[in-house]
Amino acid sequence: xxxxxxxxxxxxxxxxxxxxxxxxxxxxxxxxxxxxxxxxxxxxxxxxxxxxxxxxxxxxxxxxxxxxxxxxxxxxxxxxxxxxxxxxxxxxxxxxxxxxxxxxxxxxxxxxxxxxxxxxxxxxxxxxxxxxxxxxxxxxxxxxxxxxxxxxxxxxxxxxxxxxxxxxxxxxxxxxxxxxxxxxxxxxxxxxxxxxxxxxxxxxxxxxxxxxxxxxxxxxxxxxxxxxxxxxxxxxxxxxxxxxxxxxxxxxxxxxxxxxxxxxxxxxxxxxxxxxxxxxxxxxxxxxxxxxxxxxxxxxxxxxxxxxxxxxxxxxxxxxxxxxxxxxxxxxxxxxxxxxxxxxxxxxxxxxxxxxxxxxxxxxxxxxxxxxxxxxxxxxxxxxxxxxxxxxx
Amino acid sequence: xxxxxxxxxxxxxxxxxxxxxxxxxxxxxxxxxxxxxxxxxxxxxxxxxxxxxxxxxxxxxxxxxxxxxxxxxxxxxxxxxxxxxxxxxxxxxxxxxxxxxxxxxxxxxxxxxxxxxxxxxxxxxxxxxxxxxxxxxxxxxxxxxxxxxxxxxxxxxxxxxxxxxxxxxxxxxxxxxxxxxxxxxxxxxxxxxxxxxxxxxxxxxxxxxxxxxxxxxxxxxxxxxxxxxxxxxxxxxxxxxxxxxxxxxxxxxxxxxxxxxxxxxxxxxxxxxxxxxxxxxxxxxxxxxxxxxxxxxxxxx
Numbered sequence: 153x154x155x156x157x158x159x160x161x162x163x164x165x166x167x168x169x170x171x172x173x174x175x176x177x178x179x180x181x182x183x184x185x186x187x188x189x190x191x192x193x194x195x196x197x198x199x200x201x202x203x204x205x206x207x208x209x210x211x212x213x214x215x216x217x218x219x220x221x222x223x224x225x226x227x228x229x230x231x232x233x234x235x236x237x238x239x240x241x242x243x244x245x246x247x248x249x250x251x252x253x254x255x256x257x258x259x260x261x262x263x264x265x266x267x268x269x270x271x272x273x274x275x276x277x278x279x280x281x282x283x284x285x286x287x288x289x290x291x292x293x294x295x296x297x298x299x300x301x302x303x304x305x306x307x308x309x310x311x312x313x314x315x316x317x318x319x320x321x322x323x324x325x326x327x328x329x330x331x332x333x334x335x336x337x338x339x340x341x342x343x344x345x346x347x348x349x350x351x352x353x354x355x356x357x358x359x360x361x362x363x364x365x366x367x368x369x370x371x372x373x374x375x376x377x378x379x380x381x382x383x384x385x386x387x388x389x390x391x392x393x394x395x396x397x398x399x400x401x402x403x404x405x406x407x408x409x410x411x412x413x414x415x416x417x418x419x420x421x422x423x424x425x426x427x428x429x430x431x432x433x434x435x436x437x438x439x440x441x442x443x444x445x446x447x448x449x450x451x452x453x454x455x456x457x458x459x460x461x462x463x464x465x466x467x468x469x470x471x472x473x474x475x476x477x478x479x480x481x482x483x484x485x486x487x488x489x490x491x492x493x494x495x496x497x498x499x500x501x502x503x504x505x506x507x508x509x510x511x512x513x514x515x516x517x518x519x520x521x522x523x524x525x526x527x528x529x530x531x532x533x534x535x536x537x538x539x540x541x542x543x544x545x
Numbered sequence: 546x547x548x549x550x551x552x553x554x555x556x557x558x559x560x561x562x563x564x565x566x567x568x569x570x571x572x573x574x575x576x577x578x579x580x581x582x583x584x585x586x587x588x589x590x591x592x593x594x595x596x597x598x599x600x601x602x603x604x605x606x607x608x609x610x611x612x613x614x615x616x617x618x619x620x621x622x623x624x625x626x627x628x629x630x631x632x633x634x635x636x637x638x639x640x641x642x643x644x645x646x647x648x649x650x651x652x653x654x655x656x657x658x659x660x661x662x663x664x665x666x667x668x669x670x671x672x673x674x675x676x677x678x679x680x681x682x683x684x685x686x687x688x689x690x691x692x693x694x695x696x697x698x699x700x701x702x703x704x705x706x707x708x709x710x711x712x713x714x715x716x717x718x719x720x721x722x723x724x725x726x727x728x729x730x731x732x733x734x735x736x737x738x739x740x741x742x743x744x745x746x747x748x749x750x751x752x753x754x755x756x757x758x759x760x761x762x763x764x765x766x767x768x769x770x771x772x773x774x775x776x777x778x779x780x781x782x783x784x785x786x787x788x789x790x791x792x793x794x795x796x797x798x799x800x801x802x803x804x805x806x807x808x809x810x811x812x813x814x815x816x817x818x819x820x821x822x823x824x825x826x827x828x829x830x831x832x833x834x835x836x837x838x839x840x841x842x843x844x845x846x
Contacts, residue, residue, distance in 0.1 A: 196678060204693040221650060221684065
């Protein structure tokens with residue numbers, strides 16, 4: 153069966169419009185709706201359900217599921233599949249994400265669109281396999297060596313697991329960069345009601361493929377057909393001469409490992425293609441910030457107890473608001489600076505010992521106090537624990 | 546040798562968090578009885594990494610390191626080198642991994658350690674799936690078997706790890722089965738005194754993974770050998786000797802039982818029998834085993 157993107161068939165395979173669904177499975181649904189036709193998987197708790205869901209459903213829409221021999225292989229296969237013409241994804245958790253790091257960088261360097269779902273668990277190392285954490289938020293940004301830009305989303309609900317997987321595909325295809333859905337064991341293993349979008353409400357972006365005359369095609373430069381720093385994508389086997397390498401390459405794709413200007417030109421283009429658009433990429437939820445003196449800046453699962461703490465604070469007369477980052481990387485720096493000018497204190501609750509608090513400090517510290525509210529060990533914050541920060545305890 | 550002749554000393558002590566009927570625990574008891582307390586164990590991600598020591602219990606009475614999934618043989622290489630440079634040569638270094646950690650993610654480290662002539666014993670307990678993460682296919686999963694990632698049955702045959710190991714020409718390699726503890730014990734005893742890399746693979750039928758009642762573990766192991774799906778043999782400096790029932794099958798003294806007798810009791814093959822018997826796929830499994838024995842006979846008889 154040949155894969156052809158058919159939203160009607162995908163919706164048939166997914167079933168009812170409203171479902172009570174597992175977070176991991178919602179990532180499967182999101183991937184399928186976005187047009188994912190290849191999944192390279194490897195079992196790991198708490199992300200195995202994504203692979204299992206794909207193994208069952210991908211063949212039914214004409215896609216391919218391969219269980220690879222490890223996560224290094226999974227990531228490599230996903231990259232290979234992208235160059236073979238598929239929209240591809242994988243899913244993993246901490247230890248597997250660590251193994252993927254080399255090829256994650258390769259995907260960034262070779263401008264390969266692909267999606268990684270990271271159902272985070274506690275670490276370092278094996279940690280607590282069945283329990284959630286947010287310990288990979290810096291790894292997704294800085295985990296692979298060298299300069300690159302990360303695209304990372306953090307869902308707080310099962311609905312967002314699906315929506316953000318679609319969005320990750322869109323960002324990845326648009327910018328030709330790997331995109332990560334940074335969910336966690338809590339949201340991944342949570343069951344909630346989700347609504348599957350109708351075909352007309354689905355906004356799907358596909359990579360711009362090369363259409364220019366084959367003689368004139370230049371694979372690694374600004375687009376030759378539109379105003380963009382993202383080059384047009386020449387799928388293997390379409391007749392275009394394509395040479396893909398993780399070595400520093402010139403515009404034609406050939407190694408230029410001894411030339412400083414070539415490296416600078418390349419890496420600046422693959423980073424600025426995203427940073428130029430950083431303001432457009434801001435995706436946040438703002439609650440009660442108009443009159444707030446104190447604000448939670450939060451993301452992912454932690455946003456849930458933070459919202460409860462905010463409501464407790466409001467009931468008790470504390471002017472508290474909440475900024476939830478949906479896209480975590482690129483970081484919404486200007487927004488955070490503006491928020492810092494309006495409030496006296498920012499509290500950053502995280503299920504790690506303080507990771508996203510660092511960029512918040514970088515952009516807020518000159519204007520207000522920034523407090524880290526960490527909790528580790530696989531348990532979410534209790535609203536009361538966060539409320540205590542509001543009272544300054 | 547009979548079961549009653551095995552040492553009374555136990556290093557696999559109460560406190561295990563294993564499922565009822567777990568073959569890994571059966572194998573571990575025999576392994577510890579044969580290797581004794583002066584053993585260090587390196588365990589990558591696998592069921593054993595969980596069942597051996599869920600707080601506040603621990604069922605191991607020897608030093609153990611749980612290392613990353615891909616790293617059992619590499620970790621063992623380091624431990625062995627550490628001992629060697631201190632002149633400690635009496636300690637048995639054991640890497641103990643499942644089939645996922647051996648056939649798939651761990652094969653690179655394993656092959657490297659064998660090639661470097663590392664003085665250690667690598668033991669693979671093979672339950673033919675990733676059971677710890679909830680029954681996904683592995684390189685050891687047989688053709689036709691259901692797993693959560695091969696919902697209508699695996700479409701590929703398992704790889705022959707025994708033959709891959711033999712290609713490394715190490716001093717000692719063996720295949721054993723939990724249903725034959727005396728045979729396993731003898732192989733471990735033999736391996737213990739040999740210097741250099743040694744590899745032992747133990748067939749370990751998994752009740753929840755294969756979908757059979759927990760009291761049938763030993764029976765499933767016996768049937769694996771009697772149907773010829775699994776062979777008991779040892780390779781000493783490239784000389785292959787078949788043992789027990791497998792020897793009789795090899796020499797043609799007994800017929801191996803039809804594969805159906807084994808797989809029809811396993812829920813993972815249920816789709817081959819219900820609603821309609823899938824004669825084609827059952828025959829494919831049978832043919833594959835025939836080919837395996839044909840190859841064995843050509844090479845080793």
